[in-house]
Amino acid sequence: MARTDYATILAALPRERTQLLPALRAIHAAESYLSADGLRAVARHLFMPESTVYGIATSYNELRLEQPNGRVVGVCTCLSCRQHGAHELLTAARSLADELGGCTVVEHECLFICDAGPVAEVDGRCITGATPERLRAALASPEPPPHPIRPLRTPRPPEVRRVLRRCGTVDPHSLESARAAGGYQALARAQALGPPAVIRLLDTSRLRGRGGAYFPLDIKLQTARRYAGPRYYVVNAEEGEPGVSKERYLMEYDPHLLIEGMQIAALALEAARIYLYINGQADLAAERMELALAQAQASGLLPIPVEVRRGAGGYVCGEESVILNSIEGHRAEPRLKPPLPVEQGLWGQPTVISNVETLCNVPLIVQHGRLWYRSVGTKDFPGTKVISLGGAVRRPGTYEVPFGMTIRTIVEDLGGGAHEGRQLRAVLCGGPSGGLIPADRLDIPIAGGPLADTHAMLGAGGMVVIDDRLPIIEAVEHLSAYNARESCGKCTPCREGMAHMTRLIGAVRRGTADPLALAQLDALPEVITGASLCGLGQAAPMPYLSLRRSFPDELPRR
Ligand SMILES: Cc1cc2nc3c(=O)[nH]c(=O)nc-3n(C[C@H](O)[C@H](O)[C@H](O)COP(=O)(O)O)c2cc1C
Numbered sequence: 001m002a003r004t005d006y007a008t009i010l011a012a013l014p015r016e017r018t019q020l021l022p023a024l025r026a027i028h029a030a031e032s033y034l035s036a037d038g039l040r041a042v043a044r045h046l047f048m049p050e051s052t053v054y055g056i057a058t059s060y061n062e063l064r065l066e067q068p069n070g071r072v073v074g075v076c077t078c079l080s081c082r083q084h085g086a087h088e089l090l091t092a093a094r095s096l097a098d099e100l101g102g103c104t105v106v107e108h109e110c111l112f113i114c115d116a117g118p119v120a121e122v123d124g125r126c127i128t129g130a131t132p133e134r135l136r137a138a139l140a141s142p143e144p145p146p147h148p149i150r151p152l153r154t155p156r157p158p159e160v161r162r163v164l165r166r167c168g169t170v171d172p173h174s175l176e177s178a179r180a181a182g183g184y185q186a187l188a189r190a191q192a193l194g195p196p197a198v199i200r201l202l203d204t205s206r207l208r209g210r211g212g213a214y215f216p217l218d219i220k221l222q223t224a225r226r227y228a229g230p231r232y233y234v235v236n237a238e239e240g241e242p243g244v245s246k247e248r249y250l251m252e253y254d255p256h257l258l259i260e261g262m263q264i265a266a267l268a269l270e271a272a273r274i275y276l277y278i279n280g281q282a283d284l285a286a287e288r289m290e291l292a293l294a295q296a297q298a299s300g301l302l303p304i305p306v307e308v309r310r311g312a313g314g315y316v317c318g319e320e321s322v323i324l325n326s327i328e329g330h331r332a333e334p335r336l337k338p339p340l341p342v343e344q345g346l347w348g349q350p351t352v353i354s355n356v357e358t359l360c361n362v363p364l365i366v367q368h369g370r371l372w373y374r375s376v377g378t379k380d381f382p383g384t385k386v387i388s389l390g391g392a393v394r395r396p397g398t399y400e401v402p403f404g405m406t407i408r409t410i411v412e413d414l415g416g417g418a419h420e421g422r423q424l425r426a427v428l429c430g431g432p433s434g435g436l437i438p439a440d441r442l443d444i445p446i447a448g449g450p451l452a453d454t455h456a457m458l459g460a461g462g463m464v465v466i467d468d469r470l471p472i473i474e475a476v477e478h479l480s481a482y483n484a485r486e487s488c489g490k491c492t493p494c495r496e497g498m499a500h501m502t503r504l505i506g507a508v509r510r511g512t513a514d515p516l517a518l519a520q521l522d523a524l525p526e527v528i529t530g531a532s533l534c535g536l537g538q539a540a541p542m543p544y545l546s547l548r549r550s551f552p553d554e555l556p557r558r
């Protein structure tokens with residue numbers, strides 16, 4: 001086998017620690033894993049101890065430290081795909097690998113096209129509606145499969161498309177197409193208004209972040225501006241939560257909207273630089289964003305420079321302080337707060353971190369005004385929310401709806417409800433550390449924060465429908481196991497507690513639990529949620545709590 005030319009691969013990267021993840025990703029792309037020689041070359045290039053480089057590399061899920069046997073075939077077995085035959089596909093993929101030889105089969109948590117499952121992957125490229133025959137055909141070709149095309153459904157009431165309105169109508173490869181549809185008019189207006197007026201507009205519009213915490217954007221900007229520069233803006237395009245793929249959609253189909261939004265927000269912050277942190281697997285989104293950024297740059301539409309950074313896996317990598325660590329070249333672990341990123345973020349400087357959907361709302365507010373923005377939604381949560389609807393529903397997909405719409409309207413009117421002959425049992429809201437809302441409680445309006453007393457949150461906007469084919473306790477065991485695996489390990493209650501909860505739930509499901517198991521399960525959430533550092537651990541027991549509250553029939557009587 002030809003030796004990898006590490007020097008040439010790394011030559012383009014400045015010899016600074018902030019380049020650690022780009023360097024690891026570059027070696028990984030060349031070798032399909034991180035060899036000991038590759039890690040050594042990175043350490044030498046960045047003047048870092050080899051042990052430190054190794055320790056950091058092990059904290060990113062997507063970085064393999066063992067050489068795979070030939071081509072890599074991935075099968076998603078997360079909740080949506082699981083309800084579309086993922087386990088049967090996984091068995092078939094393993095048989096195919098035995099038959100053909102020279103390929104490695106891995107199980108994936110989510111491949112982020114949850115509305116077209118089951119989803120598999122060959123050479124890092126997704127195959128939607130995957131079957132054993134399609135996998136065989138993909139492996140027969142030496143080329144990776146093409147990127148899947150994901151058209152949006154034609155909008156129909158009660159959907160209200162705002163941030164999604166240009167997706168599918170503008171050409172994502174063309175700046176002219178975006179400009180003909182009104183692109184960059186808001187940027188010019190924001191430049192004329194100046195930072196204080198833009199922040200006032202965001203304040204009176206009551207724009208709240210869409211990444212899950214629903215915190216007002218204007219307050220972040222105002223707070224960060226109290227501290228001396230240089231200030232940084234980070235665009236959180238990690239979107240690593242199973243069941244959610246709306247931001248990939250926005251970046252793939254209307255990249256200039258996000259660029260315009262990040263420029264306006266960063267101008268309001270008077271930021272020195274923007275870091276656009278894109279999920280490590282979202283290749284199509286990254287390709288289109290990079291092309292659009294080059295076009296905008298060439299046309300003088302980037303007053304603030306933008307640097308694209310790619311992640312390398314792990315649900316926790318979407319947590320804002322993990323992104324800061326990742327950009328600086330540290331382990332994928334959250335930081336203690338305070339200080340908040342707005343006070344001391346990247347390299348100790350004030351940093352505002354915003355979600356993609358949040359920023360896509362900004363040009364619309366600048367262009368159409370606060371009254372227009374507040375004309376849909378509720379008083380506390382004006383505007384719209386993009387929802388990724390997946391699982392056992394007839395019309396899964398990406399939908400944009402006003403805040404205040406009920407989950408039932410989303411699942412039944414837009415999603416078409418359960419499949420013929422099946423019964424809808426629950427909707428998982430808020431991702432793997434969210435809650436399961438039973439079918440008879442779906443009349444809850446969507447808003448930030450807790451959704452009534454269900455242990456569910458709207459979170460990033462993922463909704464996974466579960467029907468009567470999947471026992472709720474099995475779904476809860478799957479979610480708890482996921483949260484346990486994704487724990488970064490920094491806090492003992494999250495690391496050990498979630499693993500223990502998963503073992504206990506598994507034993508209860510199989511009927512092998514000892515009599516104290518339920519009492520232990522009831523005691524663990526308090527310590528895990530109360531003693532964990534970041535939102536992952538703080539919410540990880542939610543699926544169990546919602547099982548306990550809303551599906552008592554799935555548990556043995558005490
Ligand atoms: C475990 C975990 C994962 C997260 N993942 C994401 C993510 O993928 N994208 C995102 O925008 N926010 C994510 N967040 C929330 C961010 O920490 C942060 O609140 C958000 O990016 C702020 O942007 P916003 O104010 O525009 O919502 C995550 C939080 C936690 C605790």
Ligand code: SF4
Nearest residue numbers: 488490491494534537
């Ligand atoms: S709560 Fe869990 S994921 Fe978050 S820092 Fe602690 S161990 Fe890591």
Ligand code: FES
Nearest residue numbers: 076081111112114
């Ligand atoms: S792609 Fe399978 S659940 Fe997301």
